[in-house]
Amino acid sequence: MTPGTKLIAINNPNNPTGALMDRAMLEEIAAIAREAGAWILCDEVYRGTDQEGDGMTASIADIYEKGISTAGMSKAYSLAGLRLGWIAGPREVIEAVAIHRDYDTISVGMIDDHFAALALENREQVLARSQRITLGNLAILEAWVEQEPRISWVKPRSGTTTLLKYDLPMTSREFCVALLKETGVMFTPGSALGMERYVRIGYANGPEVLKQGLGLVSGFLATQG
Numbered sequence: 001m002t003p004g005t006k007l008i009a010i011n012n013p014n015n016p017t018g019a020l021m022d023r024a025m026l027e028e029i030a031a032i033a034r035e036a037g038a039w040i041l042c043d044e045v046y047r048g049t050d051q052e053g054d055g056m057t058a059s060i061a062d063i064y065e066k067g068i069s070t071a072g073m074s075k076a077y078s079l080a081g082l083r084l085g086w087i088a089g090p091r092e093v094i095e096a097v098a099i100h101r102d103y104d105t106i107s108v109g110m111i112d113d114h115f116a117a118l119a120l121e122n123r124e125q126v127l128a129r130s131q132r133i134t135l136g137n138l139a140i141l142e143a144w145v146e147q148e149p150r151i152s153w154v155k156p157r158s159g160t161t162t163l164l165k166y167d168l169p170m171t172s173r174e175f176c177v178a179l180l181k182e183t184g185v186m187f188t189p190g191s192a193l194g195m196e197r198y199v200r201i202g203y204a205n206g207p208e209v210l211k212q213g214l215g216l217v218s219g220f221l222a223t224q225g
């Protein structure tokens with residue numbers, strides 16, 4: 001942050017780490033932004049997947065007068081194929097965005113709109129299903145990390161992804177390519193995310209797929225000398 005900072009862009013809950021900024025921390029960031037008159041743009045596409053409370057962390061648009069929140073159907077609602085999202089913020093921003101959208105998009109697909117409306121009308125059930133999957137799967141992943149001597153982590157508090165630190169003498173790309181070739185399991189190399197010696201796992205698949213995949217990773221790690 002400098003006195004000339006115009007916008008602070010954050011992502012909460014975070015992909016790839018699964019870190020979560022709570023209301024108190026967001027208020028601290030808002031106070032810093034306020035000093036410079038800066039906007040805060042927060043990508044909240046994972047909002048609704050917290051491992052704690054009702055799963056919904058605070059939204060920057062509700063906290064800061066120059067806060068802009070974006071989110072959509074693709075993560076907590078598990079409906080990425082709908083290609084539909086939203087933005088919340090001060091009226092002047094929304095009006096400017098609406099003009100821009102008229103120019104480049106005109107309208108979302110009406111079928112997408114229909115199914116997104118159905119999901120949002122039934123949001124309690126849809127979000128409860130997502131939370132069942134993410135809470136259950138994170139418990140499976142945690143048990144695996146605890147018994148895997150070469151893997152360590154900071155346990156995520158939200159989202160569907162996290163970073164695993166591996167204790168092996170190879171780059172994350174070498175690790176991921178070898179793992180994919182030998183087992184069919186695909187992680188994202190941390191080097192692609194500026195986090196070398198880590199890999200990113202997405203853990204929101206079916207529990208059986210997750211368990212099977214982790215078993216394959218254990219087998220791979222056991223062959224690494």
Ligand SMILES: Cc1ncc(COP(=O)(O)O)c(C=O)c1O
Pocket residue numbers: 011014015043045072073074075080084085
């Ligand atoms: C942090 C974050 N924001 C936005 C997106 C994009 O979401 P959508 O598929 O709804 O465009 C993703 C997708 O991976 C994401 O991880």
